[in-house]
Amino acid sequence: MTNTSQQIGLSFWAKTDLATRAEARRLLSAVVEEGADDFVGLFYNAFLADDEASTFLSHSVVHERLGKSLRGWLIELLCADPDAGFEAFDERQKQIGEIHARIKIPIHLVMAGSSLLKSEVSARLLxxxxxxxxxxxxxxxxxxxxxxxxxxxxxxxxxxxxRRAQVDEAYRLVSLGQDVSLERESQRAALMEWGQSVLFGLFGNAGSAPPEPISQSAFGLWLRHRAGMMFQGASSLEGIEDAVQQVDRVLLPKIDEARAEGGDRLQDVLRRLQASIEEIKYLLNDLFQSVAGMENARDPMTKALNRRFLPSILSREVALANSSGSSLTLLMIDVDHFKQINDKWGHLAGDTVLRQIAEVIMDNVRPCDFVFRYGGEEFLVALVETPEGAGVDIAERVRRQFMEHKLQLPDGDAITATVSIGVAGHRGHPDYAYLIDLADKALYRAKTLGRNRVEIDSAVAAE
Amino acid sequence: MTNTSQQIGLSFWAKTDLATRAEARRLLSAVVEEGADDFVGLFYNAFLADDEASTFLSHSVVHERLGKSLRGWLIELLCADPDAGFEAFDERQKQIGEIHARIKIPIHLVMAGSSLLKSEVSARLLxxxxxxxxxxxxxxxxxxxxxxxxxxxxxxxxxxxxRRAQVDEAYRLVSLGQDVSLERESQRAALMEWGQSVLFGLFGNAGSAPPEPISQSAFGLWLRHRAGMMFQGASSLEGIEDAVQQVDRVLLPKIDEARAEGGDRLQDVLRRLQASIEEIKYLLNDLFQSVAGMENARDPMTKALNRRFLPSILSREVALANSSGSSLTLLMIDVDHFKQINDKWGHLAGDTVLRQIAEVIMDNVRPCDFVFRYGGEEFLVALVETPEGAGVDIAERVRRQFMEHKLQLPDGDAITATVSIGVAGHRGHPDYAYLIDLADKALYRAKTLGRNRVEIDSAVAAE
Structure with missing residues (x-):
């Protein structure tokens, strides 16, 4: 029996003699039952302190239900016999956690509430x-x-x-994966349709209905119920939302006034409306363009993997190497004096150099390896199931090939560029950031030792 | 100053007089400094109790670093002056949380360790x-x-x-979004190539190298380093991995033996190898097929949204309704006596009915509304910015249109089918599951009251 309470982490309790346990349980039960309503209030206050959580706490059903269930939870938890097994109880806690995930009550808020609760129950016990x-x-x-x-x-x-974050992301990408150009044109059309209806309305009777707010139009509905998810966090989305608000709150009321006056005043307001619609159209285009690049697995120019996916891939590879005992080596590759090449020959020449270094790298690794565009002129290569020594050989091959290879520039010139490479073999550390750091330091050494060379990470050099 | 400690939740502390605070701090510091090594050991043990976490704890760098940083953390946390401000300290805790996320040390493990720690420090204080x-x-x-x-x-x-879960999912989908047919053919080719190389090897000298394990071939590498991420959790993936292990561990060693014997024995082993390759090929095809459906936003037959995305969409819409005060109404629509239609006219007739009900629904809602295939013959509609009354009107329209409409079956027959609809308007509850439940109950009422009717949720009926 003691085993059960120890297993779940009641280690202090497990060391207490049985007579004291009985006394202590009686005391705790008394305090909890006496003060249950106050304790529930404390928990509730912790939730109210959070802006997001407080918005839905105002709902009467929640208030009533949450109060009841908090009370039940408290009494079940603190008045039960901790030596009588915890299976059903475990299940309950998990269900609560799942509900919190669904309705987005952040865990740190629950922890803040439970901390307050503990302090107060302690004070009452004392x-x-x-x-x-x-x-x-x-x-x-x-x-x-x-x-x-x-x-x-x-x-x-x-x-x-x-799980939710995954499904949300899947939905977002799947929505974007539909016909994006069609969606863009539909929304442009919806925007124009609204503009037209406002203008036609102006030629109606003076007493006719005021123009429909753009936020209530098909375009406005799309903006709120579709675009928010598809273009999460995009800056042009905020721009559109601001422009839409501006139109509804400032321009539309002015149109109604100016309509009565007519003449120059109306002309002026209409010009401003036209400008706003143009701005929204422009931002809409921008919005759709912005996702085109973001969702690419690869950098369009060099065809190397998007750096965004580095954590996903490397953490998986490091875990795989640790669990299967296989090797993994990183190469950090940087083009020497890239800035000078750019300055002297122009950025088209720079692009040529980058494309060619990417080609040379990819020709020297297997399809199962990963080549990332890490920075402007930096590439990170993850060589799976490859010991550090073999990694050094590959790095040397890349370095030599690049040096021996004349690069044809767009204007017909030919130049030679070199690369410096840092090599780091994985030796069990679970944090991929640590391994990247080693490769980075090795690259730094290659640079300071004169460039156009391959260096191994210093952790091994020191051994 | 007291404000700071209260703000961060030291509510018991905040109620303590200054003289006792000073005494208590001295005592705590003494106990922590005395026992720091033991406390670190306890934390470490909590991590070791977890299978996943213990795999990387064995690494010496981690052992040493984690030990040091745990010790530093403990002393910084428990020996500092809690009334002196917490900004830098806050920053530190956040960094630790980020590192844990990166190297996947689950938060409940950290909590288990801290619970053990608290019990032990308490015991020493007492x-x-x-x-x-x-x-x-x-x-x-x-x-x-x-x-x-x-x-x-x-x-x-x-x-x-x-954030990590999102990026992982994005990477998975983006990988799948590349040319999947090309990928499938490449891997089929890699598999065949390996099989061929084994066979060619058999015709070489008796003393030549044993065949390369399939797990070491290009196909094997792809399986470990690409397929695991792309086809996460797919059952055919496990099947392939099992078959590959079987080949490497059982069949390949037998080939080497049989080769010396020759004749029937070799024939037999080769027949088994051929069968294994066929099996892998079959499972590989299955694997690629399985993702084709999963990633669709919409049910291919009815074009209604995939139920998988219901949590993503509804939780967002409920939150939006709560924050903006706008309305939201759900319709739960079920085809009456669908089983009888299926039994009497066959499942092609059933499909026709489902396609037509989906069409009728979509014709009656706006593009900004959401229509889900909720179950076999059930559809869930989320009408955004629509009050319950308007939702009832739409439901009635759908019900009537469907009833008045003769359905043409594939074999030329024409039948009439009806639908029952439950309607529930959102009234502030933050859990979308609660709203679905109301719509479900309303549908149930519509069914028990004789079908072919629209019912509102009982919460409103009771008002």
Whole structure:
């Protein structure tokens, strides 16, 4: 039986004798039952302190339900027998964590609430006129039980939140994967349609209905219910939203006034409306263009992998190497004096150099290796199942080939460029950032030692 | 100053007088400095109890670094002055949370470690021959500080883990979005190439090298380093991995033996090898086919949205409705006696009915609304910015149109089918599952009240 409470992390409790346990449980139950409503209030206040969470707390159903379920949770957790097994209880905590993930109650808020709760229950326990040792054991039991419950909840919350993030992203990409050009044209048309309806309205009777706000048009609805998800966080999206607000709040009311006056005043407002529509059209185009590049797996110029996917790939490869005991080597490759090439021959020459270095690299690695565009003139190569020594050989081959190879520039000139390469073999460290750092330092050494050379990471050099 | 400690949740501490604070801090510092190594060991043990985390803990760099940084963290956290401001400290906890997200140390493990730590530090404090009140205040301070740090860490951990899940999913989809047929053919070719090289090897000298394991071939490398990410969790992927292991561990060693014997024995082993290659080829085809459907936003037959995206869309719409105060109404639509239609006219007739109901629904809603295929013969419609009353009108229109409409079956027959519809308007509850449940109950009522009718959710009916 003691095993159960120890397994779930009640380590203080597990070391307490049975007589004190019984006393402590009685004391804790009394305090919890007495103060349950106050404790629920504390938890609630922690939620209210958060802007996001407080918006839905105002809902009466939530208030009532949350209050009830918090109370039930508290009593079930703190008045139950911790030595009687926890399976059903475990299940409950996980369900709560899943619900929190679904309705987006952040885990740190739940933790803040539980911290307040622990402090308050502790204070009440200490006020009790009971044996000092019993009070301490009751306090520790309470604290260990709350921590245990929050731990179970957090685990389920993280699983649920992660799954959600994946599906959200999948939906976003799948939406974008539909016919994007068609979508862009449809929305442009919807925008023009709204503009037209405003203008036609102006030629109607003076007493006719005021123009429909753009935010209520098909375009406005699309903006709120589709674009927000598809173009999450894009700056042109914010621009469009601002322009739409500006039209509805400032221009449309002016049109109505100017219409009565007519003449120059109306002309002026209409010119401003036209400018706003043009601006939205421009931003809309921008918005659709911005995703075209973002969603590419590869850099369009060099065909190397997008750096954005580096964490996904490297953390998987490092974990794979650790679990299967296979090797993994990184090459960090940088074009020497790239700035001078750019300055002297122009950026078209620079692009040529970059394209060719990417080609040389890809010709020297297998399809299962990963070549990333890491920075402007930097490439990162992950050689899977390749020991450091073999990695050095490949790096040397790349360096030599590039040096021996005259680069044809667009204007007919031919130049030679060189590369410096840092090599780092994975030796078990679970953080891929650590391995990148080693390769980076090795590259730095190659640079300071005169460029056009291959250096191994210093961790190995020091061995 | 007291404000700072209260803001970060040291609520017990904030209620303590200054003289006791000073005493308690001295006591806590002494205990922490004395026992720091033991406490670090406890934390470490909590990590070791987890299979995944323990695999990389064996690494010596980690062991040494983690030990050092845990010690530093403990002392910085528990020996610092909690009334002196927490900005730099906050930053540190966030960084730790980000690192945990990157190297995938689950937050519940960190919480388990911190719980053990709190119990042990408490036990040591209680052993001290100090004033009882001082001991209690020191214990509470320690507990509140640890909770605070874990809370900061968790917040950063969840943000980091969520971002990672998004990028992982994006990479997976973007990889799949490349030319999948080309990829499939390349890998089929790589598999065949390996098989061929084994056979050619058999005609070489008896003393020549044994055949290359399939797991080491280009196909094997692709399987480990590409397919794992692209086809995460697909059952045919496991099948292929099993078959590959079987070939390398069982068949290849037999080939080498049989080669010396020759004759029937060799024939037999080669027949088995051929069968294995065929099996892998079959599973590979299956693997590529399985993703074709999964990644669709829409059900191919009815063109309604894939149910998989329901959480992404509805939680966003519910949040939008709550923050902007706009309305949202769900319709749950079910074809009456669908099973009988299927039984009597065959499943092609059933499909026709489903396609037509989807068409009728989509003709009656705007492009900004969402129509999901919810179950076999069930559709869920989310009408954005639509009050419940307007939702009922739309539901009635759909019901009537469908009833008045003769359905042409593939074999020339014409039948009439009806639908039952449950309507539920959003009234602020943050959990979209609650709203679906209301619509579901309304549908159930429509069914029990005789079908071919529209019912509103009972929450409103009761008002």
């Amino acid at each position: 006020e009790k006129d009971a044996d000092r040792n019993t009070v301490i054991v009751a306090l520790m039991l309470m604290s260990e039980l709350v921590d245990y419950a929050i731990r179970q909840m957090s685990q389920a919350y993280v699983v649920g939140t992660t | 052993e001290k021959d100090a004033d009882r009140n001082t001991v209690i205040v020191a214990l509470m301070l320690m507990s509140e500080l640890v909770d605070y740090a874990i809370r900061q860490m968790s917040q950063a951990y969840v943000v980091g883990t969520t």
